[in-house]
Amino acid sequence: MSLLFDEPGPRARRRIRIATVAGTLAALALTALAIRQFGANGQLATERWEPYATWPMWRYLLTGLWSTALAAVATAALSMALGLLLALGRLSDRRWVRAPSAAYVEVVRVVPALLLVYVVLFALPRYGLDLPLFWKLVVPLTVSNAAAFAEIFRAGILSVERGQSEAGLAVGLTRAQTMRLIVLPQAARRVLPSIVSQSVGLLKDTSLGFVVSYGELLYSGRVLANYNGLLIQTFVVVALIYLAVNASLSKLARTLERRSAARA
Structure with missing residues (x-):
């Protein structure tokens, strides 16, 4: 239940x-x-869809998808690393570590990712910190998603039975060794479906790259639509690509969740 x-x-x-x-x-x-309205306005005409049966169109969109994947992977790696540190900080016995970690998570969770993108894009350059284009997207998404990953990891750590930690301490391991060798491996397996689900949302967040003119999939589709004038056709194809990728990741999350439940 x-x-x-x-x-x-x-x-x-x-x-x-x-x-x-x-x-x-x-x-x-x-x-x-x-569909009826599209047909009535000629949007379903064959000649308006034929360009998307050619390789140059797909090569351009797949290049944007590759840029999206790079940004998503970099953001996921940095977010999970920072999120794990924040989760351990929130569980620390030291108040000077626990309080800042909790404050970061609670504050960042309510701040829209788009606002963080604007901060990196407009505010930081005024103070002499003008990041490369790739990092103008990755940094704010990392700051935003780290809070979510922190809560996922914290929930996973707390779900491990207390006796596991006590057993590690009883055989002479330190608290750090117990956490690293006993608790974290079990917690990681339990939260793996949640990590994949969060990664789906992270992948969709990379669409904010159009704000900083980063050449991810949505921005590539926008440029392509402005070039060929096929606005509806272009964004339908882009939406289908997003749907295929996110559906695959969601199916992976459900598969991992079923396997975890069966193993439990």
Whole structure:
């Protein structure tokens, strides 16, 4: 059973099924209406979609996808490293370590990532800190996502039974060795699905790269649409690429969650 909410009863499950069916039908109706409008305005004409059956178009978009992947991987690596340090800081016995870590997490979690991007883009250069284009996107996303990863790691550490730490201390390990050799490996396995799910959101956050003119997928699509005038077709293709990538990561998260549950 979930620790976040009560298991729904028969009536609640029936209402959920009815709402799901109604929402699905509404989405299908809106999709059909949109397709009809596109057809009425000539947006479904073959000649407007033919350019996306050519390799140069896909090479340009895949280059943007590669830039998106680079930014996402760099942000994920830095965010997880900083998030782990913050999680350990929040669990520290020393108040001078615990208080700043908690303050960072609580403050940054409520600050929009876009605002952090604007700070790096406009505020820091006034003080002589003008970062390269790549880091103008990666740094604010790292600052933002580190708080989320910190809470994920902290939850994973707290989920490990207290007896595991006590056993490590009983055989002569220090607290640091117990955390590194016993607690963290178990916590990492438990939070792996949550890490993948957070990475999906992180990947979508890289679309903020258009603010700093970083050549990620959405910015590449915008440039391409301005060049060929195929606005709707371009952004439909870009949306499908995002959908394929995020759906794959979401499926990976669900697979890892099922395996973790089965192992438990």
